[in-house]
Amino acid sequence: xxxxxxxxxxxxxxxxxxxxxxxxxxxxxxxxxxxxxxxxxxxxxxxxxxxxxxxxxxxxxxxxxxxxxxxxxxxxxxxxxxxxxxxxxxxxxxxxxxxxxxxxxxxxxxxxxxxxxxxxxxxxxxxxxxxxxxxxxxxxxxxxxxxxxxxxxxxxxxxxxxxxxxxxxxxxxxxxxxxxxxxxx
Amino acid sequence: xxxxxxxxxxxxxxxxxxxxxxxxxxxxxxxxxxxxxxxxxxxxxxxxxxxxxxxxxxxxxxxxxxxxxxxxxxxxxxxxxxxxxxxxxxxxxxxxxxxxxxxxxxxxxxxxxxxxxxxxxxxxxxxxxxxxxxxxxxxxxxxxxxxxxxxxxxxxxxxxxxxxxxxxxxxxxxxxxxxxxxxxxxxxxxxxxxxxxxxxxxxxxxxxxxxxxxxxxxxxxxxxxxxxxxxxxxxxxxxxxxxxxxxxxxxxxxxxxxxxxxxxxxxxxxxxxxxxxxxxxxxxxxxxxxxxxxxxxxxxxxxxxxxxxxxxxxxxxxxxxxxxxxxxxxxxxxxxxxxxxxxxxxxxxxxxxxxxxxxxxxxxxxxxxxxxxxxxxxxxxxxxxxxxxxxxxxxxxxxxxxxxxxxxxxxxxxxxxxxxxxxxxxxxxxx
Numbered sequence: 075x076x077x078x079x080x081x082x083x084x085x086x087x088x089x090x091x092x093x094x095x096x097x098x099x100x101x102x103x104x105x106x107x108x109x110x111x112x113x114x115x116x117x118x119x120x121x122x123x124x125x126x127x128x129x130x131x132x133x134x135x136x137x138x139x140x141x142x143x144x145x146x147x148x149x150x151x152x153x154x155x156x157x158x159x160x161x162x163x164x165x166x167x168x169x170x171x172x173x174x175x176x177x178x179x180x181x182x183x184x185x186x187x188x189x190x191x192x193x194x195x196x197x198x199x200x201x202x203x204x205x206x207x208x209x210x211x212x213x214x215x216x217x218x219x220x221x222x223x224x225x226x227x228x229x230x231x232x233x234x235x236x237x238x239x240x241x242x243x244x245x246x247x248x249x250x251x252x253x254x255x256x257x258x259x
Numbered sequence: 260x261x262x263x264x265x266x267x268x269x270x271x272x273x274x275x276x277x278x279x280x281x282x283x284x285x286x287x288x289x290x291x292x293x294x295x296x297x298x299x300x301x302x303x304x305x306x307x308x309x310x311x312x313x314x315x316x317x318x319x320x321x322x323x324x325x326x327x328x329x330x331x332x333x334x335x336x337x338x339x340x341x342x343x344x345x346x347x348x349x350x351x352x353x354x355x356x357x358x359x360x361x362x363x364x365x366x367x368x369x370x371x372x373x374x375x376x377x378x379x380x381x382x383x384x385x386x387x388x389x390x391x392x393x394x395x396x397x398x399x400x401x402x403x404x405x406x407x408x409x410x411x412x413x414x415x416x417x418x419x420x421x422x423x424x425x426x427x428x429x430x431x432x433x434x435x436x437x438x439x440x441x442x443x444x445x446x447x448x449x450x451x452x453x454x455x456x457x458x459x460x461x462x463x464x465x466x467x468x469x470x471x472x473x474x475x476x477x478x479x480x481x482x483x484x485x486x487x488x489x490x491x492x493x494x495x496x497x498x499x500x501x502x503x504x505x506x507x508x509x510x511x512x513x514x515x516x517x518x519x520x521x522x523x524x525x526x527x528x529x530x531x532x533x534x535x536x537x538x539x540x541x542x543x544x545x546x547x548x549x550x551x552x553x554x555x556x557x558x559x560x561x562x563x564x565x566x567x568x569x570x571x572x573x574x575x576x577x578x579x580x581x582x583x584x585x586x587x588x589x590x591x592x593x594x595x596x597x598x599x600x601x602x603x604x605x606x607x608x609x610x611x612x613x614x615x616x617x618x619x620x621x622x623x624x625x626x627x628x629x630x631x632x633x634x635x636x637x638x639x640x641x642x643x644x645x646x647x648x649x650x651x652x653x654x655x656x657x658x659x660x661x662x663x664x665x666x667x668x669x670x671x672x673x674x675x676x677x678x679x680x681x682x683x684x685x686x687x688x689x690x
Contacts, residue, residue, distance in 0.1 A: 150312050162306065162440035164314040165330045170322050200293055200312060201319055 081255045086239075087229060089250035092212065095228035096125065099210055100132040102226055107177055112205065114176045116144040116169065118194055121183040124245040125212060129181065144169030146180075151193035167197070174202040179226070183241035185211040188222030213252060215239050276382050278679055280672040283374040286320055287671070290354065290370060291362040300359040300662035305397035305408065306334075306436050313354045317369065317394055324377045326392065331450055332442050335409045336394040340376050342386025346458040348686045349645075350375060350678060351393025353409070353637060357401040361664025363465045367652065367671055369394045371463040375679035388458055388686050395637045403433040405601075410637035414644045415451035419444060421601060457645035459612060459685045462638040463678045464649060465666050469657030471628055477673055478627040479651025480616045483568040484639040485539075485631060486603035488577045490563045492519065492584050495594040498549055498557025510593045513547055513556035520545075522583045523563060526576055530567075538567040538576045539633065568605045568631040606639040612648030612685065619680050625673070634659075650677055 087095070107113050117126030123145045134140045147166030152158065180194055195207055210226035215233045229252070233239060236257045244250050293316065294302050294309035303310040314336060321328045321338035329337045339347065352368025372392040379390060397408030403425040411417045422444070425433035437443070442450075471479050496510030520542045527540030541564045548558035563580060567573035581597050588595035613629070620627040630651070638647045652674035655665040 150308055150315060155308055159439055160308060160311055162311065162334055164311055164334060164336070165318045165328060167315055167319060168322055169319055170325075172323055200289070200316055202289070 081257055083253055083255040085251055086231060086254050087212075087252035089244075092228070092250050092252065093128075095212065096128055097132050099226040099228060100129050100136065103129070103179055103208075103210065104133060104137065107179075107208075112176050113179065114142045114144065114171060114173070115179050115181055116146050116173075116194075116198070118180065118182045118190060119145065119147045119166065120246060121241055121243050122146075122181045124243050125183060125210075126179075126181040129179075129210070142171050144171065144173075146194060146197060148190060148193040148197055151197045153189055153193065169201065172202060173198060173204045175205045178204045178207045180207060180209050181211070182209075183212050183243075184239055185209070185214045185222070185224050185227075186217050188218045188220035191222045192220050212241055213239055276378055276384070276679060276683070278374045278378050278672065278675050280668075282377075283370060283672060283675055284668055286373070287362070287366055287370045290316060290366045294356065296359065298662045299362070301356050301362055302358050302360065303354065303356045304358065304402040305355040305399065306402070306440075310355050314394060314396075317354065317373070320370075320373060321392065324373065325380055326376065331413075332446065333409055333412055333437070333440065333450055334396040335413060335450075338373065338376065338392040340380050340386070340390045342384075342390060342686075343388045345388045346456050347389035347391050348458050348461070348682050349391045349393050349641070350461040350463070350682055351391075351395065351637070352462050352464055353395045353398035355397055355399050357399050357660045359662060360399075360660050361658075361662060363654075363664055363666050363671070364467065364659055365398060365464075367465055367666065367674065368463040371671070371675035371678050372461075374675050375682055378679055379683070384683075386686055390682055390686060393460075398637050402427045405433060406635055407637050407640050408433075410640035412447060412450040413452045414640040415448065416640055416643060417447060419447075422447075452644070454644040457641070459609070460638060460641040460645050460647045461612070461678060461681055461685070462636060462647070462649045463674045464632075464636055464651060465659065465664070466632075466651040466654045467634050467657070467659035467664075468654065470630060471651060471653035472655065472657065474628055476626045476628040477653065477670060478616075478620055478625055478677060479649075479653075480613055480620065480627055480629045481608055481632050481638075481649035481651055482613060482629055483605060483607045483631045484636055484642075484649070485566040485568045485633050486570075486573070486605040486635060486639065487564050487566045488573055488602045489600035490565075490577065490580065491560060491598040491600060492516075492563060492580075493558065493560045493596040493598070494519075494584075494588060495558050495596070496556070496591070497593075499555045501553045501555055504555060509555055510557075510591060511555050512559040512593065515587050515591050515593060515595075516545065516559035516561055518587050519561060519580070519584050523565075523580055526579050526583075527565070530572055530576055537631070538565065538569075538572050540565045540576060540580070562600075566633060568607075570605050573605065603635070603639070606642045606647075608638065608642060608648050609646035611688075612646055612681070615684050615688075616648060616650055616677065616681055619677055619684070623677075625677075648681070650674055650681070 115126040117123035208225040212228040326338035350372035353365040395409035400406035494512040496512035530538040544562040
């Protein structure tokens, strides 16, 4: 007899853990990227933006200086755009500074296939020529389909392809936590 | 009694303000890279991914410049610099292109306006009124056969039936694309902008013709914009065997069409010398059925484009062409159908603005030409609800809608500089 798939869910990070990991990433970024001089953070919609803002706030606490934050919508650069018609929105990317010659830290919640990051890099290149682009993610869940790697990772989770990881943030989900679900059965 | 508002101390507007040429050219290049193709051609058809990306870049440039950015529902972009009170001075153009077009048709006016507004912002000039850099959606008719879409909507000039017939080469209806953007027929009127919110509209554009270069002038001051009357004329004769049908028994639709093509050239030439109402006429496309070597053409369809800055002269020529088509058909005992496509009225640009631009050129000792525009522009739509003016810069060999389209960087910068000074003067004018 065929049994229905059961999903088991587990919380892998709580609010305090998320903050701790972000703070660690922020320290690493500041240390390796030579203070907050020409450094800027660009968050990928939706949760990446909130994580970028949090990183900027942490940096301010640590150094007294805020890191500028930009917001990015990668829709027009997705590689599955032929099946997915753009909705015509052109003002969901808001980067209130010039990116030329800046060191950019792209921020997203989960790194999985790498396709989102590829789109984000193409999007940035249309806007100018940054000095460097690095990647910071809260969760690296593996399963890459493109040669992409994160420079700053909150937590690595080895997840089978059927598994799911969900980052929830207070700003949008009313709670700070990372939940993993796996199919079993 | 309300106390009068303390008047802002306006600095003299003749104050030397200079655009940042390097930044203007760099941003123009950045826009050109989006949709770049063979031999440096640019393809950004309205509502395509590349065209949307170019508008996304513009929003970024405006945001970066500290302008208040507003995008209306169809995608027209307004980057506003607040100042003083009352209606705003608008300047802009479009970013969409034809298929395999050039880098300059449209973007020169959009980035030129952005550069002018950025310069004002940086100089922290006390402006007597707001100033806006504008990008209109879908100026080119290349995709849907519908030109100046965004500016027509802003001016409240769109007829519903025009929209219904607009379809691209793949059969995609403009109406459906708009629905995908959340824009429906009944929401179109809401896109119209209150004419009272616009003090003037200025558009910097490449000439797209050979006049400025031939006359060695740097700037064109545009007086009027010619508008097309477009007709589709279909002769229906009889398709027959080319070997067996005697000459006197034929009804050759193409032979009839050939007479009309020749007539369009003759009548346009006869009306081309008139100072106030120069007419140009073109048969740009022809479709023949069956279109094989051994058959007498049974059907010939001509697309005729007649333009002038005089509505009367244009209509006179159009009526003459129609009359001639009927004569030809009657004499040859065949059927003719005359189908008007979109007919636009020519537009006179604002005399006050023409005067201001001329004055600036004279003061700066720039060789300029006062001239009409043979091509259509967003300005002709906005002119219906507000005073509109246009500044032309030369096109090398007059080439446009081609990757060979070229305007020297110094000429683009000069055009943007004149635009900046015009904006300032118009902002300070009491109107």
